Amino acid sequence: MCGIVAYIGNKPAFPILINGLKRLEYRGYDSAGVALYENSGLNVLKKEGKVAALEAFAVDKASDSTLGIAHTRWATHGAPNDVNAHPHLSADGSLAIIHNGIIENYHSIKAELHDKGYAFESDTDTEVLVTFIQDIRDTHNLSFEDAVITSLSKVIGAYAIVVINQDNPDQMIAARKGSPMVIGLGDGEYFIASDATPIVEFTKDVIYLNDEEIAIIQRDGYRITNTSNVPLIPSIQKLDIQLEALEKGGYEHFMLKEIFGQPESIADCMRGRLNARERKLTLGGIREYANKLVNAEKITILGCGTSWHAGLVAEYILEDICRIPVEVEYASEFRYRNPVIKEGDIIIAISQSGETADTLAAIELAKSKGAIVFGVVNAVGSSIARATHEGAYLHAGPEIGVASTKAFTGQLTVLTMIALKVGYLKGTITESQYGDLLYELESIPKKVAQALETDKRIQEISAKFKDATNCLYLGRGYNFPVALEGALKLKEISYIHAEGYPAAEMKHGPIALIDENMPVVFIATRDSSYEKIISNIQEVKSRKGKVIAIVSQHDEEIERMADFTIEVPSSHEALMPLISVIPLQLLSYHIAIMRGCNVDQPRNLAKSVTVE
Numbered sequence: 225m226c227g228i229v230a231y232i233g234n235k236p237a238f239p240i241l242i243n244g245l246k247r248l249e250y251r252g253y254d255s256a257g258v259a260l261y262e263n264s265g266l267n268v269l270k271k272e273g274k275v276a277a278l279e280a281f282a283v284d285k286a287s288d289s290t291l292g293i294a295h296t297r298w299a300t301h302g303a304p305n306d307v308n309a310h311p312h313l314s315a316d317g318s319l320a321i322i323h324n325g326i327i328e329n330y331h332s333i334k335a336e337l338h339d340k341g342y343a344f345e346s347d348t349d350t351e352v353l354v355t356f357i358q359d360i361r362d363t364h365n366l367s368f369e370d371a372v373i374t375s376l377s378k379v380i381g382a383y384a385i386v387v388i389n390q391d392n393p394d395q396m397i398a399a400r401k402g403s404p405m406v407i408g409l410g411d412g413e414y415f416i417a418s419d420a421t422p423i424v425e426f427t428k429d430v431i432y433l434n435d436e437e438i439a440i441i442q443r444d445g446y447r448i449t450n451t452s453n454v455p456l457i458p459s460i461q462k463l464d465i466q467l468e469a470l471e472k473g474g475y476e477h478f479m480l481k482e483i484f485g486q487p488e489s490i491a492d493c494m495r496g497r498l499n500a501r502e503r504k505l506t507l508g509g510i511r512e513y514a515n516k517l518v519n520a521e522k523i524t525i526l527g528c529g530t531s532w533h534a535g536l537v538a539e540y541i542l543e544d545i546c547r548i549p550v551e552v553e554y555a556s557e558f559r560y561r562n563p564v565i566k567e568g569d570i571i572i573a574i575s576q577s578g579e580t581a582d583t584l585a586a587i588e589l590a591k592s593k594g595a596i597v598f599g600v601v602n603a604v605g606s607s608i609a610r611a612t613h614e615g616a617y618l619h620a621g622p623e624i625g626v627a628s629t630k631a632f633t634g635q636l637t638v639l640t641m642i643a644l645k646v647g648y649l650k651g652t653i654t655e656s657q658y659g660d661l662l663y664e665l666e667s668i669p670k671k672v673a674q675a676l677e678t679d680k681r682i683q684e685i686s687a688k689f690k691d692a693t694n695c696l697y698l699g700r701g702y703n704f705p706v707a708l709e710g711a712l713k714l715k716e717i718s719y720i721h722a723e724g725y726p727a728a729e730m731k732h733g734p735i736a737l738i739d740e741n742m743p744v745v746f747i748a749t750r751d752s753s754y755e756k757i758i759s760n761i762q763e764v765k766s767r768k769g770k771v772i773a774i775v776s777q778h779d780e781e782i783e784r785m786a787d788f789t790i791e792v793p794s795s796h797e798a799l800m801p802l803i804s805v806i807p808l809q810l811l812s813y814h815i816a817i818m819r820g821c822n823v824d825q826p827r828n829l830a831k832s833v834t835v836e
């Protein structure tokens with residue numbers, strides 16, 4: 225939630241900050257702002273709306289200053305408007321701050337400051353924090369640096385902040401606790417950002433700041449300290465992101481690029497890990513703890529949203545192939561419900577961004593009870609990747625569209641590889657089943673490419689349903705989590721109300737919704753529940769519902785019943801979610817476009833949910 229970017233160096237800061245904000249806009253886009261150091265004072269320019277609105281507003285008001293901070297917001301405290309947008313100035317105007325996170329005790333701090341005569345313009349916790357820093361500096365006659373450190377020791381909550389000071393044109397101070405922050409080390413210049421995307425075109429050398437670390441960045445060097453001001457030796461890492469991965473590459477939207485990029489991203493995920501001909505499946509990231517997985521009495525999977533759906537698919541696969549009982553939990557529930565976790569229990573945490581606050585907190589809770597945590601994460605170097613004991617990256621490349629697509633199929637690919645490896649080591653699948661599944665998995669990118677060929681047909685179907693107000697998604701077995709995922713994709717980007725259900729559950733309530741206006745999407749590929757789902761389709765048809773069915777190629781039986789069919793290639797049923805989700809991603813994309821929605825930045829959402 226919220227993107228922050230800051231620059232100090234020898235170039236004009238404004239264009240670097242605006243471009244950086246555009247890269248970070250997926251994190252929040254209800255308002256944006258910059259603050260530039262100028263001799264006459266800190267020049268703060270803010271605007272409600274997207275970064276483009278800020279750019280248009282600020283372009284002729286920004287100086288050539290070489291020190292500045294900038295922010296794109298996803299509102300937590302106070303409505304999205306010009307006043308609540310960041311940066312915020314301290315009461316005396318001497319300090320400016322950008323902040324990602326939530327200061328939980330800001331009410332009591334604000335009350336204290338009120339009593340001392342301070343007034344506030346905005347409704348934000350951030351303005352309270354910067355005035356608190358100013359007050360501590362002035363009351364105790366502290367240096368800027370000591371004032372930041374002292375005030376942070378009194379703050380409860382999560383933050384990634386950068387503060388600049390009117391009295392020092394050569395310095396900025398950054399700190400993090402619970403919200404991500406990366407520092408880019410250039411040649412005579414430094415960058416700070418919520419992730420590496422604004423930095424990558426300038427330098428590949430970065431430091432991922434850890435929780436409760438503070439960076440004091442000067443034009444001529446930097447220091448990292450802990451909250452007791454003890455110097456730390458930072459670990460400098462090399463970025464492995466290419467600039468092209470952050471651009472649309474000729475597609476209209478990032479989401480479309482990411483949907484069509486799946487044959488490649490799934491292949492990237494398997495590259496160097498899977499070789500069916502040689503019967504090789506190597507997951508370096510789980511080597512050390514592989515035995516623990518093999519001997520696990522139970523596995524608990526944690527995630528949110530789409531990642532939780534990937535976890536549900538994994539539950540079916542792990543139980544099927546490895547015969548290990550699996551529980552899949554919303555991280556947000558797990559962390560607050562006193563779960564039964566024992567020393568040595570196995571947890572798999574799934575996250576695209578690697579920054580989801582609930583998932584991170586659930587991991588810490590599990591670790592505090594002695595669990596071993598595996599991460600299935602896309603963002604390299606992210607907080608979750610670093611908090612877990614071991615894990616496997618998706619290698620799907622940056623996912624920028626807010627709706628998760630290629631990360632979902634990457635997650636399924638990694639989780640399937642884990643299940644195959646464990647099943648094989650455990651002996652719960654035969655040699656020949658193992659070999660066949662390796663070949664099947666290896667052929668998935670090709671089959672996903674074929675599933676993408678349904679795009680034209682899906683556009684025609686989308687035109688017929690674009691004005692729907694409700695939609696049901698039904699599937700059984702492996703395709704039930706796919707139904708949930710299809711419904712989530714539709715609602716989040718087209719704002720059509722959609723529900724996913726196990727098809728057989730329809731009779732226990734949702735069937736009452738069905739009439740001639742209700743589109744029902746069935747994921748009805750030929751698998752072990754095929755006959756059953758045909759009966760469910762008939763139940764919908766006899767109540768005049770409109771059926772759109774995702775089917776296996778040449779399925780004439782469902783074609784006779786359904787209003788529309790979309791054919792996809794077949795595979796082993798455990799791998800079908802990788803294929804059957806593709807038309808659902810396309811369906812939601814095209815419907816949303818036809819309704820005039822912003823698919824890459826749907827309303828109220830952010831890519832990285834770093835607040836609970």
Ligand code: F6R
Nearest residue numbers: 529530531575576577580627628
């Ligand atoms: C939906 C979507 C979200 C995320 C969820 C978890 O398209 O993207 O539901 O899946 O916010 O995010 P990560 O995977 O980053 O932990």
